[in-house]
Structure formats: structure tokens, C-alpha cells
Amino acid sequence: MSPGRRRSKPPVRGYGITGWSRAFVGVVEAGADHRRITGARRYFRERHVDGLEISHGSVTGSVRGSQLDPFDVRLDMRTVDPETVISLLQKTGSVDDLLALARGEQPAALGNLIAPTEAADVMSDCSCPDDAPRCTHVLAVAFEVAAEIDRRPTTLLTVMGTDLPELLAQAQGDEADDAGEPDESTSGTLIADDPFGDHLMPPPVPSFPAMDPLTLLDPTLLRQALRATGVPLTEVAEALDDLAMYYDVLERRR
Template identity: 60%
Template sequence: MNARRSGRAPVRGYGITAWGRAFVDPVEAEADHRHITGARRYFRDRHVDSLTILPGRITAAVRGSQLDPFTVTVQPRRIDPPTVVDLLRGTGRLDALLELARGEQPAALRELIAPTEPADVPSSCTCPDEAPRCIHVLATVFEVAARIDRRPTTLLHAMGTDLPELLALARGGDDDGESDAATGEEGGPGRPIVREDWYGDRTPLPAAPVFGTVDPLTELEPAALRRALRASGVPATVIAEAVDDLAELYRLLTGP
């Protein structure tokens, strides 16, 4: 039965993708069953607030057994982006970066950036629990893993890099050492772009096309959107509200 129709909130999940699970496993390896079970409850009940993910530093405020929340800090081992790109190039897997750009989770890249042991993910908490991984730390890591499940590039960010940086390093690392003007210069609208010498003749690529702005909620097929919402179990009385929410989300994603 649909969770919305039954009146029950959907069960939250984390680590349901290989990339999300790769971030969780080294931390859970130091935790016992009691702490993991309690942290799962905190995660499901959304006890983790103010989650901030910065390169090599994750912080959160976690509501626990006391009036004031506990402060959690997780400091993933930062990777060296040039080394990652060199290893991908050496194994002929630079295409993993393009796979990630398409929203996939390439194993070749995950194996180079994800933590592999507990020491790669040190953590601390202001709670009095002296266990290697307290409930609050675990709940925070679960929240981060849930974000990685939704957006794999979150793992890159937490480990100290991002996809644009890796792509730039991949473009600039040609073997003959030629300048970026020959191999990676970006051209604006109307200007050619010269990339890696795939065909051996330094052929300039045509300029990228310029597309006008399109509002998919109004200019494509709004009737199809409403049919899809009805099929997903959204009551007919709230479809208009759901469309408004989607429009606001689209505005935030595409706005300046």
C-alpha cells in the first residue's frame, strides 16, 4: 500500500547506493550494534540539524538525551585531486569523470576517493559517550550518506575536491605538455573550443550552441505532469500545490 495513502511517513534510508555505503562502512566498523540501532532511530526521526559539509570537515548539531544539542565534527581524509586524475589516466578510466557528470556512480572513481578504514574518517562529539563512535556521530554520517545517495558529487566535496576541479585537471594533463591554449581553452558563444587531440589534427570544435530559457512546467506538457502526479498517489486536491512546489524548486535550481 502506498505510504501516503496509508497515512504512514515513508521510511528514510541511507547508504542505499554504493557511494553512500562506501562512506558509511568505515565508520560503522568501529560501532557496536546498540549504537548503530540508536543512530538509525535518530536518523529516521531527523535529530540531525544544521548539517554542513565542507571539504574535509563536516559539522552538525544533533538532538540527544539532553536539552541542548550535541556538536558533531567529522573530518574525512582529504584526497589529492592530481593523484586521483593521474591514477584514472593510468588505468584508462578518465571516462569515469564523465560518468559521474551524467549522475552515475563509477566504481573506478569511488575506489580512489572513498574512505577505506576508520582512520580515514576521524570524528568527535561533545556528548559524554566515550565509545569510538557515539550515536550522534553515526546519525550525522548517516545523513551525509543519504545526501551522497541523492547526489554522488557530495562525496567528492566531503573528501576535498569537486567535479569541475577533476575535469580541469584531466583536460590539462596531456602527455606532451602543450599549453591550455592548444588543449583546453574554453570558448564562449561564437568561439571555437579546442579539446584533447582525439583525431590527431588539432581540429577546432564548433562553438557550443546557445539555447533560450525554457520553463518546463508551463512550456512543455503540463497535462502530462499532472497525470504523473496523479499516478504517484498525490491527491487531486493537492496537485496544484505540488506543481507550485515544483515550480519554486525549479526556480531555486536554475536561478542566479
């Protein structure tokens, strides 16, 4: 290394940067003592967690601790009910939170329904001899999950037993059910809003040829737009894949 040139330091790792991530960490940390939390933060910074796997309603991983063999950790969640989530979003007029989530945001109303709220919502188990409810290894794995939620908000949905396509499908299904319910005031005939008082049915919605808008967009401009929303350069390709998946879900449920 030439004189005067300093060796660049690796970036400092963080977690709990976003609201959803802090909500998850806060529940897991509840009741843990400062010593274990401090040790878990060091394990997180030094990347002692290996093989992290986040599936619907559970998380597994191994943590290299003070002993030769790593300790196995498992987190099991009290999962959410998609039907209940959508019903509550509809009652509060917050269904658009699903679209905000698809844009990479963390809408508060949806987060309040998805995120765990008490320690019992997250059950933990570790193969280490520490009999504390939240040992250092459990906390370290939770911090890794929190970092993933910071990076990709939809991770919280997976952790809590659902995903965005499932919620979108539930919302679409509810809308279809509502549209199929007859209005008793029209003697069994479904009539739309009647602003002109003529009680005439509106014309049918015209059909349009099938198309994939993602293939018609300028890929350079689309990448620039994603970058402008805060998507890291290294995750643009993944964000494009997510957009294609969300559009496919909406198209199939139309």
C-alpha cells in the same frame, strides 16, 4: 478523517542505498557497537540531526539526544589529492567516469579512489560525554551524510575535499600538458598519428561560434530526458543548474 480513509504514513527514510554511500557508512561504522548503531538509526529516522553542513573535507551538525541541549558533531576527512585521482584514472583508462558522475551515476573506479577505505580516513568528534570513538551522535550525522550521497553522488567528492569541476579541470590540464610534449621521434616536431605514412600535419581544427546548447534545447524535452535518467521531479531544476555549471567548466577549459 472520514471512515475508511487511512492516514498516509510518512515515507521511511533510508541511507546506504548506493555503493558510494555504503562505502562511506561502512568505514564510519567500523568498530562501533550494535547498541550505538541502533540508536543512531533511530535518530536518523526521527530526524534528530539539525544544521548539517557539508564542506570540503569536513562535516558538522548538531544532534538532539537524551539531554536538553543538542550535541555538536564534527567529521574531518583525510582528503584526496585531485592530481593523484586523475593520474590513476588515466592509467586505468577510466577518465570517462567523470562524465558518468556528471550524469548522476556512481562509477566504481572513481569511487574506489575517492571513498574512504579505513577508519582513520574519517576522524570524528562530539561534545557528548560518551568517549567511544563513534558515539551515537557521530553515527547519526554519518547516516545523514550517506543519505545525501545517495541523493547526490557528488556529495562524496565534497566530503573528501574535492569536487567535479576541480577534477575536470585537472583532467583538462593534464591533456593539455600531454598535447604540448614533443615527440622525440619527429626531431622536435609534434606529429599526430600517421596512419597513411606521409608524416603530414593534420589541418587545424576549425573554430565554431560560441553558443550555449542548453538555451537551444527544448526545455520540456530536456526535463523529460532528466526524469528518464532517474532524477526526481523535485530535483529537475537543480539538475539543470548542474548541467549548466559543468558545461561552463568544460567551455572555459577548452
